[in-house]
Amino acid sequence: MLQHIVMWKIKAGADGSSREANIAKARSLLEACAQLVPGIVKFEVATAQPGLECTYDLVLNSSFTDRDALAAYQGHPSHAALKPFMRAVVLERQCMDYET
Structure with a gap:
């Protein structure tokens, strides 16, 4: 299993919207990826x-x-499609992958 x-x-x-609106949009875009692959x-x-x-x-x-x-998931076109928006609104990003 990979976390x-x-x-x-x-x-x-950023992106002409309030911080709160961008958080909500980012959340919605991510949630739409839940069943991609x-x-x-x-x-x-x-x-x-x-x-x-x-x-x-x-x-x-x-x-x-695995x-x-x-x-x-990372290479799926729907995941790739949200990246321009995320790049426009993100101040900082942290990521960690690990196997269990």
């Missing part, structure tokens, strides 16, 4: 919640059966 965790900080006012075991997208400690605005916590499944 794939990505966290993003979103810029204020075989081998996705878990695909959870969440945003920072008031009252809980958060240093990032958005997180993807996902699991794949490296090939993750590679298929």
